[in-house]
Amino acid sequence: MTEALIHTAENSGTTAAQAQPGPSAGQASAVDALSPAEVEAAVHAIADRSRHAARRMSTANRAWKDRGLRAVGAALQENVQAILAANAMDVQRGKDNGTSAALLDRLTLTEARVAGLVSALENLANLPDPVGNVVRGQTLPNGLRLRQVNVPMGVVAAIYEARPNVTVDIAGLALKSGNAVILRGGSAAEATNQVLVRVLREALESVGLPADAVQTVDQFGRAGANVLMKARGRVDVLIPRGGRDLIQTVVTNSAVPVIETGEGNVHIFIDESADENMAVEILLNAKTQRPSVCNTVETLLVHSGSTVLPAVATALRNAGVRLHVDHRIKAALPGVETEAATDADWATEYMDLDLAVAMVDTLDEAVQHIRTWSTGHTEAILTNHLANAERFIAEVDSAAVIVNASTRFTDGGELGLGAEVGISTQKLHARGPMGLTELTTTKWIVQGEGQVRG
Amino acid sequence: MTEALIHTAENSGTTAAQAQPGPSAGQASAVDALSPAEVEAAVHAIADRSRHAARRMSTANRAWKDRGLRAVGAALQENVQAILAANAMDVQRGKDNGTSAALLDRLTLTEARVAGLVSALENLANLPDPVGNVVRGQTLPNGLRLRQVNVPMGVVAAIYEARPNVTVDIAGLALKSGNAVILRGGSAAEATNQVLVRVLREALESVGLPADAVQTVDQFGRAGANVLMKARGRVDVLIPRGGRDLIQTVVTNSAVPVIETGEGNVHIFIDESADENMAVEILLNAKTQRPSVCNTVETLLVHSGSTVLPAVATALRNAGVRLHVDHRIKAALPGVETEAATDADWATEYMDLDLAVAMVDTLDEAVQHIRTWSTGHTEAILTNHLANAERFIAEVDSAAVIVNASTRFTDGGELGLGAEVGISTQKLHARGPMGLTELTTTKWIVQGEGQVRG
Known part of the structure; x- marks a missing residue:
C-alpha cells in the first residue's frame, strides 16, 4: 500500500520517474529547474531557518504553545473551503492518474475530517507539556545539584505519504513538544499540503510564534527528501510515516537518526x-x-x-x-x-x-x-x-x-500517553507507542558553587 | 588522533590498504582470501549466533551475570602473561611500522592495566542490574495492568580503535546489561584482542553463560566492519568508540542505529x-x-x-x-x-x-x-x-x-551512573553520560483477563 515517494540517488533518475508517471508529473518542472547543488542549498537554508525557529519554540511556555495549537485549529476551520478546494484538485489529479480507491480515500479531506483534525489539536492543547519534566535529579556528595530534564529535540523532519491529515497531525505534535518541523508529504497531496502549511504558518505567526516552525520541502520533490535524509546535524530526527517501502527506504538511506514506526505483523x-x-x-x-x-x-x-x-x-x-x-x-x-x-x-x-x-x-x-x-x-x-x-x-x-x-x-491513546506520534518498532530511543515525550531529548543541568574534580 | 579503521565500500580497495601499510598488512591475506559475499555470509552467521546468545543472556539473572563478570576477571588475571605476550607482539609490530608514541601508549597493556580492567569488572558486578527495572506502570480504567520495563537491546556491536582495554570494557558493559556483543577492534591490537576474546569466551562458558555472547569480526578486517554497519535487523545498536574520523565514518555509513559518543569541543x-x-x-x-x-x-x-x-x-x-x-x-x-x-x-x-x-x-x-x-x-x-x-x-x-x-x-562516574558506556553527543536514545540503562531498551507488558477494545 506504499507509494514510492523517495528514492536513493542511484534510482532517482528517469526510470523512477517513468515508473511513477502520475502524481509527481505536475511538479517535475519545478524540480528539474534546479541542480542538485541548488536543491541542497535551498533545503539546507530551510533547515537553518528551522533551527532558528526551533530555538524560539524551545523557550515558548506551554500556554503560548497551546495558544498556537488553538489558533491553528481556528484557522483550519476558517479556511476549510480553501483546503477542500485544493484537496479536490489533488483528488481529481489522482483519479485522472488511476490512483486506487484506497489511496484516494486516504488523500481525501472532508469537512468532517477537518473537524477531526481541529479536535485533535484541541486534545493536544489539553495535554501536559513534556518539556521541562525532570527525569531524575539528586544532590551529589560534593554538593553539585544535578537534574536531567526533557528538552525539545530541535528540528524534526517527517517524510510521509499522500495523507494530508498527517501534515496537521505531525506539525501539532512537533509544536506541542517545542520543536520546529520540516515536512515532506506525498506529491499526490501537494496542493492540499501547500494550503495547509500556509494556514499553519499564518496561525503561528498570529500568536507570535515563528512561522518557520512549520516548513515544507515538497516543492523540491524527491530531491528534497534525499537532502533531508542526509542533513545530519541540521535535522535532529527524521520520522517516516507510511508503508513498508517508504520506511525501509528512509531507514536505509538516512544519515539523520530515524525513528522507525508502524509495521506490525x-x-x-x-x-x-x-x-x-x-x-x-x-x-x-x-x-x-x-x-x-x-x-x-x-x-x-x-x-x-x-x-x-x-x-x-x-x-x-x-x-x-x-x-x-x-x-x-x-x-x-x-x-x-x-x-x-x-x-x-x-x-x-x-x-x-x-x-x-x-x-x-x-x-x-x-x-x-x-x-x-x-x-x-x-x-x-x-x-x-x-x-x-x-x-x-x-x-x-x-x-x-x-x-x-x-x-x-498497543496504541498511545489506549495506553494513556495522550497523543500518539506512532508505534516505534525499533529499540533505540522509543519502543512501542510514542507520546510527546519521545519527541524530546534530555539535557543534564549541573549547578554548583565552584566545585572542581579531585 | 584517529586511525582510519573502517572505510566505505568505495574506498576499501587497494588505495586504502596502501595508504595504511602498517598495522593491517599482517591480516591482508586472511581478508583477501574471502570474497565480499563470503565475508558477508560469515559476519551474518556470527550475528545470528550472537542473537541466539543474546536470548540466553536476556534471561540470565543478575547473580549469574555477575558470576560471569567475576569469572572473566579471574581469567584475565590467570592469563595475564599470555595477554601481555600477545600485546608485546602488537606493540613491536606498531613500533616497526612507526606508530606514534601516543598510539603505542594506548595500545600497550601492563600488569597494572590488566589489574585495572579486573577491578572495573568487579565494580560492574557490584552495580544494580538495569534489566527488569520498571520505568512506569499503571492499571488502566478497563483493568489492564500496564508496565514498561527495561530489557536488553539484544545484539550490541562496537567498532573501536587499537585500545585493547575497550575490548574488555565494552564486553563487560554489554554482558551486565544482558546483551551479546560483536567486537571490531583496531587491527593494530589484533593479537591482543584475539587472546582477550578467547579468555572472555572461556570464562563465560565456565559459568554456563554462552561463549557466543562475545564474538569478534577482527579476522575479516575492514570488510567485516562494513558488513556490521549494514546489518540492520541483525545488529540492534552500533557503538563507535574512538576519534572523530572513526565516529563520523560509522555515523555516515551505518544502516544500524548508532549511538554517537565522545567528541567534545x-x-x-x-x-x-x-x-x-x-x-x-x-x-x-x-x-x-x-x-x-x-x-x-x-x-x-x-x-x-x-x-x-x-x-x-x-x-x-x-x-x-x-x-x-x-x-x-x-x-x-x-x-x-x-x-x-x-x-x-x-x-x-x-x-x-x-x-x-x-x-x-x-x-x-x-x-x-x-x-x-x-x-x-x-x-x-x-x-x-x-x-x-x-x-x-x-x-x-x-x-x-x-x-x-x-x-x-560530565562523566558517568561523577554523575552517579556507575559504569559509563561513553558520553553521547546525539539527541536520540541517550544524551550525555550513558550508563548501563542506555544499553537496554524497553518492552510494554500488558496483562488482562479478556479485555477487548471498544
Whole structure:
C-alpha cells in the first residue's frame, strides 16, 4: 500500500520517474529547474531557518504553545473551503492518474475530517507539556545539584505519504513538544499540503510564534527528501510515516537518526489452556474492529492441544475473515472455507480481513514462529497457565507483549500517553507507542558553587 | 588522533590498504582470501549466533551475570602473561611500522592495566542490574495492568580503535546489561584482542553463560566492519568508540542505529559577574587535570566587562597551557605569551594543553559562539548573575550545561551512573553520560483477563 515517494540517488533518475508517471508529473518542472547543488542549498537554508525557529519554540511556555495549537485549529476551520478546494484538485489529479480507491480515500479531506483534525489539536492543547519534566535529579556528595530534564529535540523532519491529515497531525505534535518541523508529504497531496502549511504558518505567526516552525520541502520533490535524509546535524530526527517501502527506504538511506514506526505483523498464540469465549472475543476484536491498522492481528498460532479452534474459526468466518491456514489447521476445520498458506502468508501484514493460521505443538514452537516472522510490534498469548504467560513475556522480543487481551491496545491513546506520534518498532530511543515525550531529548543541568574534580 | 579503521565500500580497495601499510598488512591475506559475499555470509552467521546468545543472556539473572563478570576477571588475571605476550607482539609490530608514541601508549597493556580492567569488572558486578527495572506502570480504567520495563537491546556491536582495554570494557558493559556483543577492534591490537576474546569466551562458558555472547569480526578486517554497519535487523545498536574520523565514518555509513559518543569541543563562558578565584580554580581543573579527555575545556569565552582574565591567563600559562587568543584578548594580556587564534582554533578539540580564548561583549554573543562551534557535549557558565545562569541553561543546546563548576564533571562516574558506556553527543536514545540503562531498551507488558477494545 506504499507509494514510492523517495528514492536513493542511484534510482532517482528517469526510470523512477517513468515508473511513477502520475502524481509527481505536475511538479517535475519545478524540480528539474534546479541542480542538485541548488536543491541542497535551498533545503539546507530551510533547515537553518528551522533551527532558528526551533530555538524560539524551545523557550515558548506551554500556554503560548497551546495558544498556537488553538489558533491553528481556528484557522483550519476558517479556511476549510480553501483546503477542500485544493484537496479536490489533488483528488481529481489522482483519479485522472488511476490512483486506487484506497489511496484516494486516504488523500481525501472532508469537512468532517477537518473537524477531526481541529479536535485533535484541541486534545493536544489539553495535554501536559513534556518539556521541562525532570527525569531524575539528586544532590551529589560534593554538593553539585544535578537534574536531567526533557528538552525539545530541535528540528524534526517527517517524510510521509499522500495523507494530508498527517501534515496537521505531525506539525501539532512537533509544536506541542517545542520543536520546529520540516515536512515532506506525498506529491499526490501537494496542493492540499501547500494550503495547509500556509494556514499553519499564518496561525503561528498570529500568536507570535515563528512561522518557520512549520516548513515544507515538497516543492523540491524527491530531491528534497534525499537532502533531508542526509542533513545530519541540521535535522535532529527524521520520522517516516507510511508503508513498508517508504520506511525501509528512509531507514536505509538516512544519515539523520530515524525513528522507525508502524509495521506490525502481529501474532496471537492460543495455548492449550485458553478459554474459548475469551479467544473468540479477542480474535474478533483484534482482527475485525479495524483491520487496516498496524495493531490488528495478522497470524494466529494455535496449540494442537487446544479445543477452541472451531469456535474461533467459525466466528471469524462469520465476520468475513479469510483464513490462510497450514495443513494441520485445514484438517482440524472440516467444512470451514480456508485457503492454503505459504511462507508469504506468515510474512504478510495483510491490513485487511485476512488471517494466517498455523498449528504448533509447544510454546517454544510458537515463540520460534514469532521470532522468524514478527516485525517486533505486538504479540499476545491467550492462556490460563501462569508459567506460559511468564515465559511468553520473557522470551518474545517485541515492543508490546500482551496476555489475555486484544492486540488493538498497543496504541498511545489506549495506553494513556495522550497523543500518539506512532508505534516505534525499533529499540533505540522509543519502543512501542510514542507520546510527546519521545519527541524530546534530555539535557543534564549541573549547578554548583565552584566545585572542581579531585 | 584517529586511525582510519573502517572505510566505505568505495574506498576499501587497494588505495586504502596502501595508504595504511602498517598495522593491517599482517591480516591482508586472511581478508583477501574471502570474497565480499563470503565475508558477508560469515559476519551474518556470527550475528545470528550472537542473537541466539543474546536470548540466553536476556534471561540470565543478575547473580549469574555477575558470576560471569567475576569469572572473566579471574581469567584475565590467570592469563595475564599470555595477554601481555600477545600485546608485546602488537606493540613491536606498531613500533616497526612507526606508530606514534601516543598510539603505542594506548595500545600497550601492563600488569597494572590488566589489574585495572579486573577491578572495573568487579565494580560492574557490584552495580544494580538495569534489566527488569520498571520505568512506569499503571492499571488502566478497563483493568489492564500496564508496565514498561527495561530489557536488553539484544545484539550490541562496537567498532573501536587499537585500545585493547575497550575490548574488555565494552564486553563487560554489554554482558551486565544482558546483551551479546560483536567486537571490531583496531587491527593494530589484533593479537591482543584475539587472546582477550578467547579468555572472555572461556570464562563465560565456565559459568554456563554462552561463549557466543562475545564474538569478534577482527579476522575479516575492514570488510567485516562494513558488513556490521549494514546489518540492520541483525545488529540492534552500533557503538563507535574512538576519534572523530572513526565516529563520523560509522555515523555516515551505518544502516544500524548508532549511538554517537565522545567528541567534545567544550566551552566555558566567564560573565562580568564571575568570581576571580572560582574562575582560576575551575579553568585550571577543566583544562589541566586530564587534558586528553572529552570533557576538558577547549575554548574560554570571557565577557569584556570581566576583570578576571589576567589572573586566569597567568594561572593557565604557569600550568603550561598554550593560549590561542583573538586580538582583543591579546590586547588585554600585555606581557602574556599567546598565539593568534584562527577559526580552526574555535573548531578544534585540542585534547592537549591548549586553550582557545575569545572576548565577547554579551551573553548572546557567547551563546552564538557556542552555537557555531560547539559539538554539543558540555558547556559551562561562571556567573553570580541569576538571570544569566538561567538564560545560559535554557539557550545552550548541549548534553550537559554546567553553572559554576568544572566541565570535567560530565562523566558517568561523577554523575552517579556507575559504569559509563561513553558520553553521547546525539539527541536520540541517550544524551550525555550513558550508563548501563542506555544499553537496554524497553518492552510494554500488558496483562488482562479478556479485555477487548471498544
